[in-house]
Amino acid sequence: MVVIAHPAIAEDSMPRATLRAILGMRLQRWPGETPVKVFVLADETPEHATFSKSVLQVFPQQLRMAWDRQVFSGQGQYPEVIASTQEMLARVASTPGAIGYVKASEVTPNVRVLKIR
């Protein structure tokens, strides 16, 4: 799994801690002030589980609980859940500030791949 972003995003890599803060819905802005827009696949999909565990290194149920805690106390929002990899690619390519993930073999040229350091 690789992290993908809208092609206009200036970064080509980011620290894992920053990625966790973005996926944890705590960091809402890219350095250039563009709003972050997070797309994920449903919790029960194998892609989401693999991304959470191996790229983010957070168990998917812990990520879900962190979102729940924020949404139900007025401190944050949920990411947008996308139905398929094709839709993930299309939405990330067309939404300024978007970030998501796909299998490395499925990356298309119209999204930017972010390296995690």
Added chain:
Amino acid sequence: MCVCSRFAKTTASIALAGCLLSWHTASHALDLLDGDFQLHGFASLTLVSTTDNNLFGQSDNQISKDFSEVGVNASWRLTPALQLSGGLLSRRAGGTDDGGVRLDYGLLDWAPMSSEGGRAGIRMGRIKTAYGLYNTTRDVPFTRPSIILPQSIYFERTRNLTVSADGAEVYVERFGEGGTLSASFAYGQPQTDTEAAKVPLVGLDRPGKLDSKLAPDLQILYEGAGNSYRLAFTALRLDLKYQPGYRDILQAGRFRLTPLIFSAQYNAENWSLTSEYALRRTSISDFGPYFYNGTFNGQSYYVQGTYRLTPQWEALLRYDAFYADQNDRDGKDFAAATRLPGFTRFAKDWTVGLRFDVTPQFMLRAEAHFVDGTGFLAAQDNPNPQALRRYWDNFMLQASFRF
């Protein structure tokens, strides 16, 4: 009186939830403005039966249906730095809560400082009180480890004082390689204007009222390695004054409560271990001869394990202990001074529970509590302390829905 009004309120709440749910099903999306506006909620009903004593209504040797929770919340991200959020809650809980709809929280969250290394901001309005690991979402069944939270720390009967406060909270978060360090400091007005807030402190049928000074609340939280462990420290200070009413036998007394909570949680892939310890310094003064004045340290802790048997099934085992006064753990001195049962000053609760997530939206739970002591029971449901029994069991079934 309130059978009718209670029924009306419940019906109104269910109708409200029903409307929202049918709208949800019809439109299949509650995220408007490209997801910047979100609407979520939950509804939950719990059946309670106890072998003795009453919990959440008349549960002694019968089944009480007087515990339900319905909530709706909306959030609107105006800009990346600004979010407006509000939550309404209707909660029925035996004699302590009548299901009236109230503002659970309503706040503006402004985070002017934000970078890849952290963020800082301020929340203003009615803010959920940071108190241990579970308090900010204590009324949302899906976020709890069990049907009721460990009562030694998350009392149901004194909940109103710590549920949320009107004021401001500043927060700082640092996103480090090892984990996230967060600190928050809130200063706000706790909710003391209800019978539910007053009764657990001064007892039933008191004509006076309770006022609170602005309360400071500090929490420091470290979430390490992708939330695999979470460590927290919370310090809260409540300073309450009782204003006697007409022909009151109580004088203008004062409560000072200073709970300190240490929390730790370890999360593996299929199991979690959680423990919290609270030292609760309580000072009661100036109430006059007809009240229990004094300064004492209360002590609370629990150890809780949860295990995910399959992705849908989770089991829980917990030991939870509460002592109102650590120098009088069995309540003997209290009993001698007041002629009330000593076991009202502690509660030791073994809990086993099972959670079944039928779908991500629908959850069923079953839980059994084997309790020694009545320290966390509400006077509204148990008006005669002499009728309380020391050893009692409690069985609960809960169905919860969320969107």
